[in-house]
Amino acid sequence: MPELPDLEVLSLNLNPKIKGKTIKGIKVYRPKNLNVSTEKLKKRIENQAIREFRRDGKQLLMEFESGEILGFQLRLNGWIQFFKESNPHKYAVMELYFQGGTALVLTDPRGLAKALLNPVKPKGIDAMSSALTPEFLKEKMAGKSILIKKFLMDQDIIQGIGNRYSDEILWKAGISPFSICNKIPQEKIHVLSDAIKIVLGQTTKQILDHHPDNASGEILDFLLIHHPKKKKSPTGASIQTKLIDSRKTYFTSEQELYV
Numbered sequence: 001m002p003e004l005p006d007l008e009v010l011s012l013n014l015n016p017k018i019k020g021k022t023i024k025g026i027k028v029y030r031p032k033n034l035n036v037s038t039e040k041l042k043k044r045i046e047n048q049a050i051r052e053f054r055r056d057g058k059q060l061l062m063e064f065e066s067g068e069i070l071g072f073q074l075r076l077n078g079w080i081q082f083f084k085e086s087n088p089h090k091y092a093v094m095e096l097y098f099q100g101g102t103a104l105v106l107t108d109p110r111g112l113a114k115a116l117l118n119p120v121k122p123k124g125i126d127a128m129s130s131a132l133t134p135e136f137l138k139e140k141m142a143g144k145s146i147l148i149k150k151f152l153m154d155q156d157i158i159q160g161i162g163n164r165y166s167d168e169i170l171w172k173a174g175i176s177p178f179s180i181c182n183k184i185p186q187e188k189i190h191v192l193s194d195a196i197k198i199v200l201g202q203t204t205k206q207i208l209d210h211h212p213d214n215a216s217g218e219i220l221d222f223l224l225i226h227h228p229k230k231k232k233s234p235t236g237a238s239i240q241t242k243l244i245d246s247r248k249t250y251f252t253s254e255q256e257l258y259v
Contacts, residue, residue, distance in 0.1 A: 001074075001075070001076045001077075001162055001163070001218065002058075002074050002078075002079070002218045003058070003160070003161070003162040003164055003165050003218065004055070004057075004058070004127055004128070004160035004161065004162075004165065004200050004204075005165070005200060005203040005204040005207055005219075006207070006218045006219060007055045007058065007060060007074070007160075008055050008128075008204045009204060009207045009208055009211070009219075010055075010060065010079075010080060011053055011054050011055040011060055012208065013212070013213060014053050014080065014082060014104070015052060015053040015054065017082055017102070018050050018053055018062075018082075018098065018102075018104065019050055019051070019052060019053065020049060020050060021049065021050055021098040021099065021100075021102070022047060022048065022049045022050075022098060022099055023045050023046050023047065023048055023050070023096055023097070023098065024046070024047070024097050024098060024099050025046070025095075025096075025097035026038070026041060026042050026045070026046060026094065026095070026096055026097070027092075027094060027095040027097075028041070028093075028094045029092050029093060029094060029095075030093045030094070030111060033093050033094075033111070033112075033113065033114045033115060034094075034114070034115055034116070034117070035114070035116045035117060035119070036117045040117070041070075041115075041117055044066075044068050044117060045064060045066075045068055045070060045117075048064040048065065048066045048068060049064065049065045050062060050063070050064055050065075051063045051064060051065050055160075056121075056122075056126060056159070057122055057124065057126050057127070057155060057159025057160045058073070058074075058155065058159060058160055058162070059071050059072065059073055059119065059122075060072040060074070060080065061119075068117065068118060069117075069118050069119065070115060070116070070117060071115070071116040071117075071118075071119035072106060072113065072114070072115055072116075073113065073114045073116065073119075074108070074113050075108065075110070075112040075113050075114070076110060076112060077108055077109050077110050077112070077113075078093070078106065078107065078108035078112065078113025079106075079107055079108070079113075080104055080105070080106055080107075081104065081105050081107060082102065082103075082104055083102070083103055083104075083105060084101055084102050084103070085101045085103075087103065087105050089105050089107050090107065090109070091107045091108055091109045091111070092105050092106070092107055093105075093106040093107065093108055093111070093113050093114075093115065094106050094115055122155055122156065122159050123155075123156040123157075124154070124155050124156050124157045124158050124159040125157075125158060125159065126158075126159050126160055127158050127159060127160040127161050127196055127200055128160070128197065128200055128201070132158065132193065132196065132197075133193060134186075134189050134190045134192075134193040136193075137189050137192060137193055138186065138189050140157050141181040141182060141184065141189065142182060143182055144181035144182055145180055145181065145182060146180070146181055147177065147178055147179065147180065147181075147244060148170065148175060148176075148177060148179045148180070148181055148184060148192075149166050149167070149170065149177035149178075149244055149249060150244065150245070151181050152166040152169065152170070152196075153166050158196075160200070161196070161200075163226070163247045163248075163249075164220075164223060164226040165199060165200065165203075165226075167225050167226040167249060167250045167251065168199045168203075168223060168224060168225055168226055169192070169195045169196050169199045169200075170192075170195075170251070170255060171224065171225045171233065171250075171251065171252065171254070171255060172195040172198060172199050173188065173191045173192040173194075173195035174188075174191065174254065174255055174256055175188060175191075175192060175255055175256060175258070176251060176255040176256060176257040176258070177244065177249050177251050177255070178242075178244075178251075178257060178259070179256070179257055179258040179259065180258060180259050183258040183259055184258045185258070188256070188258070202222075203222050203223075206221075206222045207219050207221075207222065225239060225250045225251070225252070226250040227250070233252045233254060235254065237252035237253055237254045238252065238253070239251070239252055240252065240253075
């Protein structure tokens with residue numbers, strides 16, 4: 001599943017290619033993956049110019065000068081590809097055509113990716129937002145007796161962190177994924193706040209530096225802990241795995257357990 005760094009790079013790559021372009025045609029192959037009819041979608045965004053293409057949490061948003069927004073939820077295997085004239089990509093959910101013969105296609109081999117007209121904004125704040133501070137985390141974690149990994153992945157609290165990057169962040173912070181939220185000391189919450197920004201920011205930069213035109217979806221190259229081929233952490237500890245809610249969790253003995 002693409003996570004925040006993958007989606008951030010995709011939005012940064014696509015925005016300059018499509019910003020200012022006008023939608024000239026729409027083809028929908030999976031109408032059930034829309035939240036409105038194909039006819040309504042065409043009526044609202046055809047002949048409209050794109051103001052910006054950006055990421056918000058795990059959603060990608062295409063904002064139009066008219067104020068309409070087309071949101072993309074990629075789910076497990078969805079991706080967005082840029083092409084010229086004829087679409088070479090399989091598993092199309094929908095295609096958006098611009099003037100000049102260029103286009104975007106939303107693809108998904110599982111057929112789960114969605115395109116939503118004016119999607120409801122999630123409750124949580126973006127993981128890279130300036131509003132995500134130690135004070136924010138303290139307030140949200142207070143009184144919560146859930147695992148810290150589940151807390152980080154709750155999109156109603158923080159948008160954009162999924163299974164892989166929750167493990168990376170918790171390793172960086174030195175906190176066991178099996179720690180209980182309200183047992184983590186305040187000084188460690190400050191460390192966790194920094195780790196969120198550092199891990200997501202550094203990985204985004206690494207993907208941009210090494211895979212600037214990433215068109216393949218998720219990039220695993222820069223994961224230090226949550227990686228099936230890695231046996232040791234960068235500091236030499238053995239990487240262990242256990243399931244949390246059916247999700248494989250990667251961690252080491254270097255991480256403090258707070259219960």
